[in-house]
Amino acid sequence: MSRHAAARETSQLDRRLEALNSATELASGVLPEEILAGVLQVLDRASSRRSLSGDHTVVGFFGATGSGKSSLFNAVSGEEIATAAVRRPTTTEPLAGIWGVQGSDALLDWLEVRKRHAAAPIKGFADDDTGLILLDLPDFDSTRAANREIVQRMVGLVDVLVWVLDPQKYADAAVHNDFLAPLSSHGAVTIVVLNQIDRLPEHEVRPVLESLTAILARDGLGKVQVLGASAVLGTGVDKVRAAIRQVAMQRKAMSQRLAADVTLAAARLAEASGLPTGGTTAAGGGTAAGATAAAKARLAGELAAAANVPLVVDAVARSYRLEATRRTGWPVTRWLARFRPDPLRRLNLRREGAKPELNRTSLPPAGAPEQARTDAAVREFAEAASAGAPG
Template structure:
């Protein structure tokens, strides 16, 4: 690969690693901590490996007891490294054969490989400048727990994995279920060698290799190189060398290995997130329905009803009508209205001198029905917003909606108390009606006074002047009748006008109160939910990038 191509691969790997880290951070509190810790380990391993020698390719030989793994290692190395260095019938700790010592120490220290052998050049395979490290590792089915732990650790660290199988146990579930299947994304850095083919009749070698390929294909490793070899006879050893040399000379094994690790980690996050599809798709699960204007309006409406907003609106209407009666009613009877309590004052909603942030209403405290209605409204909103989201994220969104539930009653009460209900605002028509009412009353009283004077003069046997008449009716009588009738008519007309104006004032109050409740709902319910929805969207996008999509 060209230098520019390698730089492009590294840049893509940078983006994917960064996206994986973003996805991990975004998933905190939503996905199991164990899963997030596994992803962090992948990121730490990637950071450590990239800080070490990029000129060396580490190839690990893995196999079961009796697979001839160490023998194949020696055959590929061109020397009895394993036997000569360790003098044991089975491998108990990692052993390294090194071509290109310079820069390898820090890498081997990180791998915790103490036994190191500087290998002699093998023509056509490896020289000092090849930058190749072969590791002979303990058997993965060893009875010693320490050996199995070494294998598990090395599976996650080496750049290229060479799985050495034998004809008797090539389909063993231990290697396939525990190792090969979980590494299905690592096909580009995996080589499978069927060793000891010399133990098979010649006509059975190809069918056995084909059978092995079918098994691997079922595990997502259909494109993996599958080679037959015999460490004893040397058959196929050159093919194994060629496959390893190709990986070493391309200098892409490290990036490919880490990219596969990121893909697997992204799939693990997707699986933990609740993706119903194949984990390797790493799609991050379904997409949440989100918050809609209709759902927010529904939430605000239900919270308003639970907070007795209709009761406040009714009080606004009745308060306006009462005030209108006091100001436009017939002066003879309007004073009676002053004995009727103002509904808004009873609810402590007509205090002009109160500070809005400290004011509270005297509305009835929320009882069980109101609390149940509030809970149902919040739950319904969260259900609608999280519809379609993966299971763990739905739980997070619901939890976010419930976080401010305990603060809702007091916050809504304060919002109601702080809402301008225009209770002190006078209507323009009150002054005109009031002036005419008093004019009518004065006219009627003047008529009464006139008649009173005439009666007094008659009682005192004094001359009584002629009273002017209108259409045969005495003017004082007309004044009394007209004044009283006009006052009553004005009072009746004012009642109808007040009813319509009160309805309009109530509608304005309802709108203002709902807006105030909607603001509270936005702060305590909607915004936390939208924050989690945004986190899910960012998580899904980061996971998609991490998966290489």
């Protein structure tokens, strides 16, 4: 990504975070505290993540028990970093594989990752300036509450989410309902890998991948990358590695992740406010009716009347008719017109050479009736424009 594109994306994220913060402040004391607490967590995470490191991309490997997550993590890394077991899950705390850019300690401290491994370079994968960090995480369906808590926390922190599924449980409601569907706005930073395709007959691999893609589309992740792989045989591992490398080299994952968090938080605020989240603007559905042309015209007319505009318009019309008579009328009417006062001069609005900012008119100042009329006009316009919006 070019420097200009990166700066533009950062500026846009700044504006969105500021807007979300303003919305949260306005909603304080109005919306439920649990909703506001969740939004404040998003703002706090965004501030912390951006202050730590923009040179690193954190990629988390998530999966169920038996999905081969750690084996795929090792296969992608090119070495046995994580301990993999056949019969039982062995990942009980996050493990980091680190490539390239130095200075990741503060970021990993924030992520609460104690186990760290400086991985050896892999040709065509993690260059010295990639700044890639891969995390092998506990199983999301672990029987240990502490493991599940780690996964829940990491789902909200990592820049890129790699979901490792297997042919037996790829349609499991636990991963789709609890994780993938709620994060449908995070498609740009999500990769789904169907591991263990070596356990399927060759003619079934494509139908299973298509089935998984269809399920993800129903979750709102229709554009997410879906890759097939076998950590045991090495099939498809290069494609998984290339997808991760591409994300790391673009250096957009952190901003995309935070932008998706803002989108999700804003949607929750809108839902709690009674506003529609699908972009509709129909009155009565939680969205203001808006300022119609008729309402604008009525407001303009009332304000003009309160400011004596009709009086000035009438004076202008009579003054120009009188001037026309003086110049083009019959001799007798021209002579009589000389004795008729000019309406504009009577209002002190027709003084040649006078500076408008120094010239006082004879228009009566706005009194209590005019001010009351103005207040009523503005109030009626505001009520008409906001009809249908929640309190």
